[in-house]
Amino acid sequence: MSSLFRSEEMCLVQLFFQTESAHNCISELGHLGLVQFKDLNPSATAFQRRFVKEVKKCEEMERILRYLEKEMVKSNIVIAATKEKEMVPCARDVLELESTFEKLEQELREINRNHATLRQNLIELMDIDSLLRMTEDFFEEAESLLTYSEPPSEDSVSMTVSSHITSRRNSNSSTSGALHLSFVAGVIKQERFPAFEKVLWRLFHGNFVLRHAEIQATEELQAVRGAVKKDVFIIFVQGDHVREKIRKVCEGFRASLYSCPKTLYERKQMSNSVMTQMEDLRMILRRTEEYRAGVLTRAAEHVQEWGSKVKKMKAIYYTLNLCNIDITQKLIVAEIWCPVSDLAVVQNALIKGSEQSGSSVTPVLNRIQTQQTPPTFNRTNTFTEGFQAIIDAYGVGTYQEINPAPCTIVTFPFLFAVMFGDCGHGLVMTLFAVWVISQAESLRKWKNEVTDVVIGGRYIILLMGMFSIYTGLIYNDCFSKSFNIFGSSWCVRPMFHPHGPWQNETLHEYHHLQLNPSVPGVYSGDPYVFGIDPVWNIASNKLSFLNSFKMKMSVILGVSHMLFGVTLSLVNFVHFRKFQDIFLQFVPQLIFMLSLFGYLIFLILYKWCITLRSETAPSILLLFINMMLFDYQSEHVLLYGGQKGLQIFLVLTAVLMVPVLLLVKPFLIYRTRMKTRHQVFGNNPNDQHGTDTRSSFSHHQKDEMVSMGDISVYQAIHTVEFCLGCISNTASYLRLWALSLAHAELSEVLWRMVLQVGLKISSGMGSLMLVVLFAAFAVLTVTILLVMEGLSAFLHALRLHWVEFQNKFYEGSGYKFTPLSFDSLLKTQQ
Amino acid sequence: MPCCQKSYISIVFLDFTTCFPPCCPVTRPPLPLPSIIEMASLLFCGPKLAACGLVLSIWGVIMLAMLGIFFTTHSAVLIEDVPFTEEDFKGEALQNIYSLYNKVGYNCFIAAVIYVGIGFLSFCQVRLNKRKEYLVH
Numbered sequence: 001m002s003s004l005f006r007s008e009e010m011c012l013v014q015l016f017f018q019t020e021s022a023h024n025c026i027s028e029l030g031h032l033g034l035v036q037f038k039d040l041n042p043s044a045t046a047f048q049r050r051f052v053k054e055v056k057k058c059e060e061m062e063r064i065l066r067y068l069e070k071e072m073v074k075s076n077i078v079i080a081a082t083k084e085k086e087m088v089p090c091a092r093d094v095l096e097l098e099s100t101f102e103k104l105e106q107e108l109r110e111i112n113r114n115h116a117t118l119r120q121n122l123i124e125l126m127d128i129d130s131l132l133r134m135t136e137d138f139f140e141e142a143e144s145l146l147t148y149s150e151p152p153s154e155d156s157v158s159m160t161v162s163s164h165i166t167s168r169r170n171s172n173s174s175t176s177g178a179l180h181l182s183f184v185a186g187v188i189k190q191e192r193f194p195a196f197e198k199v200l201w202r203l204f205h206g207n208f209v210l211r212h213a214e215i216q217a218t219e220e221l222q223a224v225r226g227a228v229k230k231d232v233f234i235i236f237v238q239g240d241h242v243r244e245k246i247r248k249v250c251e252g253f254r255a256s257l258y259s260c261p262k263t264l265y266e267r268k269q270m271s272n273s274v275m276t277q278m279e280d281l282r283m284i285l286r287r288t289e290e291y292r293a294g295v296l297t298r299a300a301e302h303v304q305e306w307g308s309k310v311k312k313m314k315a316i317y318y319t320l321n322l323c324n325i326d327i328t329q330k331l332i333v334a335e336i337w338c339p340v341s342d343l344a345v346v347q348n349a350l351i352k353g354s355e356q357s358g359s360s361v362t363p364v365l366n367r368i369q370t371q372q373t374p375p376t377f378n379r380t381n382t383f384t385e386g387f388q389a390i391i392d393a394y395g396v397g398t399y400q401e402i403n404p405a406p407c408t409i410v411t412f413p414f415l416f417a418v419m420f421g422d423c424g425h426g427l428v429m430t431l432f433a434v435w436v437i438s439q440a441e442s443l444r445k446w447k448n449e450v451t452d453v454v455i456g457g458r459y460i461i462l463l464m465g466m467f468s469i470y471t472g473l474i475y476n477d478c479f480s481k482s483f484n485i486f487g488s489s490w491c492v493r494p495m496f497h498p499h500g501p502w503q504n505e506t507l508h509e510y511h512h513l514q515l516n517p518s519v520p521g522v523y524s525g526d527p528y529v530f531g532i533d534p535v536w537n538i539a540s541n542k543l544s545f546l547n548s549f550k551m552k553m554s555v556i557l558g559v560s561h562m563l564f565g566v567t568l569s570l571v572n573f574v575h576f577r578k579f580q581d582i583f584l585q586f587v588p589q590l591i592f593m594l595s596l597f598g599y600l601i602f603l604i605l606y607k608w609c610i611t612l613r614s615e616t617a618p619s620i621l622l623l624f625i626n627m628m629l630f631d632y633q634s635e636h637v638l639l640y641g642g643q644k645g646l647q648i649f650l651v652l653t654a655v656l657m658v659p660v661l662l663l664v665k666p667f668l669i670y671r672t673r674m675k676t677r678h679q680v681f682g683n684n685p686n687d688q689h690g691t692d693t694r695s696s697f698s699h700h701q702k703d704e705m706v707s708m709g710d711i712s713v714y715q716a717i718h719t720v721e722f723c724l725g726c727i728s729n730t731a732s733y734l735r736l737w738a739l740s741l742a743h744a745e746l747s748e749v750l751w752r753m754v755l756q757v758g759l760k761i762s763s764g765m766g767s768l769m770l771v772v773l774f775a776a777f778a779v780l781t782v783t784i785l786l787v788m789e790g791l792s793a794f795l796h797a798l799r800l801h802w803v804e805f806q807n808k809f810y811e812g813s814g815y816k817f818t819p820l821s822f823d824s825l826l827k828t829q830q
Numbered sequence: 831m832p833c834c835q836k837s838y839i840s841i842v843f844l845d846f847t848t849c850f851p852p853c854c855p856v857t858r859p860p861l862p863l864p865s866i867i868e869m870a871s872l873l874f875c876g877p878k879l880a881a882c883g884l885v886l887s888i889w890g891v892i893m894l895a896m897l898g899i900f901f902t903t904h905s906a907v908l909i910e911d912v913p914f915t916e917e918d919f920k921g922e923a924l925q926n927i928y929s930l931y932n933k934v935g936y937n938c939f940i941a942a943v944i945y946v947g948i949g950f951l952s953f954c955q956v957r958l959n960k961r962k963e964y965l966v967h
Contacts, residue, residue, distance in 0.1 A: 428889075479893075482907050537907050752910075760913040762933045767940035771948075774890050774941065 006402050006575070008339045010374035010817070012038075013346075015334040017354065017363035019325070022332050023090050025353035025363060026316045026820070032349050033821030035336040036375060040324045049321040057098060058314035064101040065307055068299055071108060077296050079303055090357075094313060097306060104299060111292045118288065122281045125274055127187040127230070128258050130215045132271045134232045135185060135260060138211045139267075183236045184246050188255035190214060190229040196253045200235070203245065209236040234260075312822055319820055337375055337817065343367070373399050377817035384409065386460045394802045395812025402572050404806060411561065411805075412797055413463040414471075418557065419739035419793040420464070422747060423472025424479040425785055430465030433458055464794070474531045475740070479781075480747040482537035486529040494521030512540055546744075550737040552604045552620075558733025558804070559597045562726075565808030566590055572809060584665045588657040589722060589808075595650040595657075597730055600624055606639060627651060661719040666712045673708075721807075729804040735796050743789050750780055873958045880955035887949030894942035901935030904928055 017025050029035050041049065049055075072079055188196060193212060200208065212233035233255070237243055250257055261267050323334040338346055343365070350363040376397050380388045388405045390412075397403055420426070436443065436458045443455055454461070476482040492515065496502045500519040507513075517523035527533070532549075536542045570586045573579070603620050618637045626636065627647040638644065758766065758773035806812070875883070900908060904927075912934055918926040 484905070484907060534907055538909060756911050759911040759934055759937070762913050762930060762937070764937075766934070766937040767944065770894070770937055770941040771890075771944050774894065774945075775886060778886055778889055 004403075004406055006400050007376040007378050007397060007814075008341070009400065010337050010377060011340050011343070011367050012370045012372070012374070013336050013338050013343070014366040014368055015332075015336060015350070015363055016366070017332055017334075017350065018359045018361055019330055019332055021354040021357035021359040021361075021363070022320060023316060024357040025350050026319050027312065027822075028349040028353035028356075029336075029346070030312065030315060030319075030820050030822045030825075032345065033819050033823060034342045035338045035346060036817055036819045037319050037322045038335040038337065039322045040333070040335060041322065050325060051317045051321050054094065054317045055314060055321070057094065058310055058317060061098060061101050061310045062307075062314070064105045065303065065310065067105065068108070068296075068303060071112075072296050072300055072303070075293060075296055077293065077300050079300050093309065097309065101306075104295070107295060108292070111288060111295070115285070115288050115292070118281060118285050122278065122285065124256070125278045125281065127215075127232075127256065129271065129274050129278065131185055131187060131232045131258055131260065132267055132274065134213045134215075135211075135234050136267075138234050139264070141211070182238075182240065182243055183234055183260070184243060184250065184257060185232075185234040185260040186250055186255045186257035187215070187230050187232055188250075188253060190231045192253050192255075193231050193233070196233075196249070196255070199249055199253075200246065203249065204237075204242060207238065207242065208246070210234075308822075308826055311825055315820065315822065315825055339377055373814070375399070375817035376401075376814035378403055378405065383459050386457045387412070389456065390460075390798060391801075392816065394806070395810070396814045396816045398811040398814045400575065401811055401814070402568050402575070402809065404568070404801075404810060407564075407568075408801060409463070412801060413460070413467040415557070415561075415736065415797040415800055416464045416793050417467035417471040418554075418736045419796060420468045420743060420789065421471035421475040421740050422477045422479070422743065422785075423469045425747075425781070426465050426468025426470075426472050428465075428782070429468060429786060429790065430462060433462035433465050437462065464790075475744070476532040476534055476537070477744060477747070480744065480751045482532070482534035484534040488533050488535045489524045489526060489528050490515060490533060490535045491522055491524070494519060514541075543741075547737070547741065550740055551734060552608075554733050554736035555730060556601050556604060557736060558730050559593070559601055561733070561800070561805055562729060562808055563590075563593060563598075565805045566593060569809035580665075580668070584668070585661070588660045592654050592657040592661075592723065593726060595654045597726060599647075599650050600730075603639065610639070658719065658723060661722065662716060666708070666715050669711055670708060725807070732804055733800065735800070739789075739793055739796060743785070743793070746785060746789065750777065750785065754780065873955065873962060875955055877956065877959040877963075880952050880959055883952035884949060884956060887945045887952055890945035891942050891949060894938045894945060898935045898938035898942060901931050901938060904931045 015025075046052065069079065197210060200210065210233060212231045215230050215232055235246055237246060247257065261270055319334075320332070323332050325332055336346075347365055350365070354362055376399055378388050378397075384405060387408050388403075391397075391403070391405045391408060417426070436454060440455050440458060443451055472478060473483075494500055495513075495515060499521055500516070502513065515522050532546070536545060539545075566586065566589055569589075570582060573581045573586060600620070603623060607617070607620060616637060618639060622636075623639070626632065628651065630648065630651070632644050754773055754777045755770075758770035761769055897908075901912075908931075912927065912930050914927060914930055918930065
């Protein structure tokens, strides 16, 4: 039972086990997940540790595994999810796995290299093939140029209409006769072609004939090469010198040049050979891909298993690095933090581990006493995990301090619900939370940060939704409309003649009329059974009533929450046996708070219970201010007789508590130190003894003198923080009112501006408009009211817990217990 | 390369025919399966949109039906949503207001019925999406 309200009692244990059984023992402890290994070599850097080579090997294996997984994803091979086999990895497995991995990696890399080379070759062959096909008509044209050696005409310059039409640019050189034209043929990227053409034109002034055409992109071409468009070109020139220059230009533009045979017959032969080569290459490529798929599939069956093995081994080596190996190299010493209640389980696990490794010596457990602070361990299950996480986010509790998490399970959703209070929205939130809880495992696979947070907090959201339904029923607010379940206590009819003052003319004269409860029959005398009367929903002065109600409610809730926090500090003092602090800190704080803010709550409740006339009723805020200022003038109305005397007494008591908090504790500490010093100086039988103690005491005194000032300052800060904090924290709780007002108003505006527009259309079209507008209403409700307001209320409720509630008792200066646990390791990596 | 293309097409057709007959993981008697081309044209929204549509329709049906009931029972809280004018208060004021209440209530019921239709449509889309997902694998 104690573990529910405070962290577990931990003990420091020394473990001795043999080097051979180290792997098995640590692996068993890892599966258990209940021990935290202390670092026995804190001065050693990461590279000086004993097992650093093995850790490096494990990391190398992890890298290879990641590479394998990437390759598998690229080739769309499904990685089979293997079941967790409880295999203990031992040192031999490391070497085996290492060699397997290296072999696999080498093989895969080689396959990929070959594949890339083959593909390159295929692309080249395809280019040559398209080049050969498209230059057929170019060569015909060239032949015709050779035979018809007339001076070319000047006017045939036409723009390219589409890339399929070859451009003609005739040269100006009018040399006639049989020319020996040589040519350069190649393939260039389409986007580079215009620049290429320009450069050639500028260099050679048109002493060449250039033809180009786009390569038709077939599907296969696209699959192999990608979406790069290329053009085939051929340039006919005179003379080799020019040809060399053109070659250089082509190289500059990174066009690939291919030698093209001159005669038709040779070209046909080349075309055929290229075709056969391409066929072969294609087949080889297919075979390569099949082989690669086979290798990867075989590896895919084991990849998960290997992965978890490697992770476990790395964790074991990392843990071994934390331990000490003694001189004989046969014994390993480890120090662990372990919960006292789990010592037997740990011992059994160690025995099992050593039996597995076949060693004859059982490991030895030796519990040692220590002054160091143990880590804080709060046992949680899936339900309490979320709440513990939000408490730990602010600060992990000091060892064995009271844990606010169990109380937070109730108070946090309740404060959220006070700010959110709408049963319709609460219902939607609850249903959403139920769906997330039922689908938690399959939703975890999405691996999105936001979904992870939502899944982690699914029980919190469930409770928040359920509490919101409850407060929604109390505020009587469902999508901004009220339910009239039990019959309203207010009735309008008796306000009219003959019972009351209203006539028919009164209705025409006034825009707003107020119901008068003193007229018999208007107010039935009994308040509405549960929650706020539904008549307020249609009253125009709804807000003045609700504001007053919600503000007072917030103050009551706030002061109660803070008083609860102060009470928890009492529990802490009792546990840590600081009985002095109970009287020096807890009692004055309690009296201060009760006499001022407890009295405020009393005033609120008293005013609610008595009957007053609203014109003459005193405002509680003014009463409180006058109480603090000792302002009692005769025209001020008081609530009850004897109020003046009681209030003066309470204020004086509260003021008296401040010096008690500020001065008594440092004074008492000072007095105890004086007493010890007198005691030491008092015994002077032996001079030598005296001088020794005096000299040692002077050192002591120096430390103490510094601490005395520290103590006084600390106490002063604490006192001021508490006293001023009381007021500011109480006012801070007014955010409960502010947010619930905002939520109610947003909800009402959404109904009036969106849904009511559709409802007010009474003709047949009304239903269609209603369908559309309801969809808009639903989307806006979810995004604005549920998500935005929900996050906002969540944040504010959390702040109220972290600051206003916890600074009354929580220290939060511990460190979290992080056991060696394979489950959490594998879960975080996945 | 005409020869290659032909074999490619034949392989494609082979795949379709081999994977077509089997097994939808249905627990109740399956609806008559339309052929693949028909199915492709019936599916017009993705899985997430269909699921959202389904949730919205369920919410719409429940909430609009309840609103309709509350309007037809002349609940006083909903008085601001009823489209009355000054003329309604002359003569038989109470009956006028009640008839307006009923009109709005019937509008709500009709809208709820429309949402039943939309819900059914979304449900079909969800099922078609699941089937398509199964077929691809």
